[in-house]
Amino acid sequence: MKATAxxxxxxxxxxxxxxxxxxxxxxxxxxLLMSPAVLVVFLLLIVPLTWLIGQSxxxxxxxxxxxxxxxxxxxxxxxxxxxxxxxxxxxxxxxLLMGYPIAYAASILPQRWAMLVLALVILPFxxxxxxxxxxxxxxxxxxxxxxxTLLGTGVIDSPLSLVHNELGTIIATVHILxxxxxxxxxxxxxxxxxxxxxxxxxxGGSPLHVFLRVFLPxxxxxxxxxxxxxxxxxxxxxxxxxxxxGGRTVMASMLVSRNIQLYSDWGAASAVSVVLLICVLAIxxxxxxxxxxxxxxGVK
Amino acid sequence: MxxxxxxxxxxxxxxxxxxxxxxxxxxxxxxxxxxxxxxxYQDAQTEAIxxxxxxxxxxxxxxxxxxxxxxxxxxxxxxxxxxxxxxDTPPLNCIRGGDxxxxxxxxxxxxxxxxxxxxxxxxxxxxxxxxxxxVLAYNPDAFDGNPPQSWEDFWNVEEFxxxxxxRNHPLGTLEAALLADGVAPxxxxxxxxxxxxxxxxxxxxxxxxxxTSGGQSAQLLYDGEVDMLMMWNGRVSAxxxxxxxxxxxxxxxxxxxTHLCIIKDAPNLDTAFKFVNAAIDPQYxxxxxxxxxYGPGNPAAFDTGKISEERSQELPSFPENAExxxxxxxxxxxxxxxxxxxxxxxxxxxx
Numbered sequence: 111m112k113a114t115a116x117x118x119x120x121x122x123x124x125x126x127x128x129x130x131x132x133x134x135x136x137x138x139x140x141x142l143l144m145s146p147a148v149l150v151v152f153l154l155l156i157v158p159l160t161w162l163i164g165q166s167x168x169x170x171x172x173x174x175x176x177x178x179x180x181x182x183x184x185x186x187x188x189x190x191x192x193x194x195x196x197x198x199x200x201x202x203x204x205x206l207l208m209g210y211p212i213a214y215a216a217s218i219l220p221q222r223w224a225m226l227v228l229a230l231v232i233l234p235f236x237x238x239x240x241x242x243x244x245x246x247x248x249x250x251x252x253x254x255x256x257x258x259t260l261l262g263t264g265v266i267d268s269p270l271s272l273v274h275n276e277l278g279t280i281i282a283t284v285h286i287l288x289x290x291x292x293x294x295x296x297x298x299x300x301x302x303x304x305x306x307x308x309x310x311x312x313x314g315g316s317p318l319h320v321f322l323r324v325f326l327p328x329x330x331x332x333x334x335x336x337x338x339x340x341x342x343x344x345x346x347x348x349x350x351x352x353x354x355x356g357g358r359t360v361m362a363s364m365l366v367s368r369n370i371q372l373y374s375d376w377g378a379a380s381a382v383s384v385v386l387l388i389c390v391l392a393i394x395x396x397x398x399x400x401x402x403x404x405x406x407x408g409v410k
Numbered sequence: 411m412x413x414x415x416x417x418x419x420x421x422x423x424x425x426x427x428x429x430x431x432x433x434x435x436x437x438x439x440x441x442x443x444x445x446x447x448x449x450x451y452q453d454a455q456t457e458a459i460x461x462x463x464x465x466x467x468x469x470x471x472x473x474x475x476x477x478x479x480x481x482x483x484x485x486x487x488x489x490x491x492x493x494x495x496x497x498d499t500p501p502l503n504c505i506r507g508g509d510x511x512x513x514x515x516x517x518x519x520x521x522x523x524x525x526x527x528x529x530x531x532x533x534x535x536x537x538x539x540x541x542x543x544x545v546l547a548y549n550p551d552a553f554d555g556n557p558p559q560s561w562e563d564f565w566n567v568e569e570f571x572x573x574x575x576x577r578n579h580p581l582g583t584l585e586a587a588l589l590a591d592g593v594a595p596x597x598x599x600x601x602x603x604x605x606x607x608x609x610x611x612x613x614x615x616x617x618x619x620x621x622t623s624g625g626q627s628a629q630l631l632y633d634g635e636v637d638m639l640m641m642w643n644g645r646v647s648a649x650x651x652x653x654x655x656x657x658x659x660x661x662x663x664x665x666x667x668t669h670l671c672i673i674k675d676a677p678n679l680d681t682a683f684k685f686v687n688a689a690i691d692p693q694y695x696x697x698x699x700x701x702x703x704y705g706p707g708n709p710a711a712f713d714t715g716k717i718s719e720e721r722s723q724e725l726p727s728f729p730e731n732a733e734x735x736x737x738x739x740x741x742x743x744x745x746x747x748x749x750x751x752x753x754x755x756x757x758x759x760x761x
Binding site: 171185186189190244247248251252253271274352353356357358360368370371372374376 | 478480481484488573578618619620621622626629633634635749752753756757759760
């Protein structure tokens with residue numbers, strides 16, 4: 111009987127479900143309801159993306175791998191991608207280091223305080239990235255608030271180079287991406303049943319022990335979700351490194367615009383975008399083997 | 411070539427749409443589509459040149475703007491569906507566009523106003539429309555009455571200590587490096603690219619920022635973040651007017667220009683020629699500096715009496731100022747050597 115039961119699961123619906131017509135009608139209705147969204151996604155995402163990928167295989171109007179050859183043989187592309195990944199890794203780790211305590215605090219504080227903490231994290235989100243970059247310039251530059259204060263109090267003799275380099279890029283990027291770390295972490299932590307912590311404590315675990323053995327492992331899916339989001343977003347950053355990097359910090363997205371200017375060819379720029387896109391998809395694939403993508407995107 | 415066909419269809423439908431929208435108010439009058447670079451500059455020329463020309467010729471000028479016109483010129487040319495007529499863009503785009511048959515060769519017999527202009531202000535495909543300059547700007551407070559006055563001074567970190575900035579682009583920057591290295595202005599072109607990069611390597615450790623946008627360069631000088639830098643004259647004047655401690659010299663400035671050119675097989679070719687001729691008329695050209703810190707493309711504008719003596723001396727294309735500067739050779743920059751130098755730039759930045 112076991113075999114039939116298994117087979118039944120794969121049998122056509124019509125043979126086991128007397129109300130299949132009703133199902134089919136419901137199915138069609140769902141498709142109909144979805145069609146505007148599908149159409150939008152198709153027209154605004156699938157079509158341009160296909161066009162982009164198609165273009166990357168054209169050079170001077172003929173089918174060619176020239177753009178990819180350039181990416182894989184010229185040193186500047188390798189350097190740029192290496193720098194992009196290095197910055198993204200540093201930013202992700204810093205965001206985790208700063209975001210975890212914030213999310214933890216928000217998850218254990220009383221509701222009212224938790225809301226205040228989250229509001230403070232999300233508030234800068236409503237300010238444009240450009241404005242925030244300039245705000246950081248005012249703070250970090252040679253004649254900026256931080257250097258002036260440190261010089262005034264005699265802590266340093268000459269201004270520190272806090273901006274117009276990789277450091278400035280990282281500081282501003284961490285600030286901008288922090289909410290993307292805190293929110294998934296908070297969502298995960300909030301769902302951890304407090305009874306488990308109490309149980310751990312009643313079994314004699316010290317607060318640190320309970321945190322390390324119970325809370326931390328349960329929050330790991332949030333950690334992975336936050337890290338993935340921050341890392342992937344950081345890979346595509348453009349304005350912040352452009353303004354804060356002093357011209358030396360060339361990230362992958364800047365190569366896209368540079369390639370249009372240099373080669374006057376959409377294909378040259380498309381190829382860089384395609385390589386970046388493949389990197390992102392590969393990361394999502396690896397992560398999806400560990401946790402469900404819905405979790406990262408906050409659907410569940 | 412599928413994607414080209416696809417583009418064709420897209421541009422084609424855009425043309426039909428534009429045509430449908432356009433016919434309602436252009437049945438009688440001639441019209442052109444004119445493209446410039448937007449912002450305060452396009453507003454200024456609308457008042458100074460475009461509106462008066464439209465009125466004088468009885469034509470309608472539709473405006474569009476594109477900070478970088480080249481990709482659009484290329485798209486319209488390669489699909490054979492021109493929607494623009496006249497473009498105000500760096501001559502680099504006009505020359506390479508002409509070479510690739512995307513830009514109409516100019517029949518100068520139809521542009522009599524260009525006759526008196528210096529040969530260096532014209533190319534087979536374009537004519538000078540306005541001038542700006544990449545100048546040496548500085549914060550006078552940092553130099554105590556002895557500011558840097560040449561690129562040699564800019565490179566001299568012993569005598570002129572301080573933070574510096576240059577543009578994150580080889581155009582003009584390579585010229586400055588060679589002038590600093592002692593190359594005479596008249597021997598500048600063709601640029602000795604290896605020598606220029608070697609000289610830039612020297613100053614690299616002293617460059618705080620390689621700026622990318624004009625606004626950024628203004629902010630650097632305004633906030634005292636750097637003591638000297640190469641920047642566009644209009645940007646220095648703007649912050650000087652705001653009361654910042656800033657000044658600049660036209661000595662060894664790199665005189666740059668934008669030209670007017672006509673898209674190949676433009677929809678309103680005849681009107682486009684009429685427009686180009688009127689737009690470089692000294693009378694209208696003289697209006698431009700009254701609205702913005704750019705010099706007229708036609709030097710005859712200085713003889714109209716419209717521009718005061720005092721104002722003239724502030725402008726990059728005023729003959730006395732122009733003499734102290736180097737006119738950028740866009741022919742060289744559009745040559746294969748120029749394109750190769752442009753490609754080498756990022757490599758230099760990453761080292």
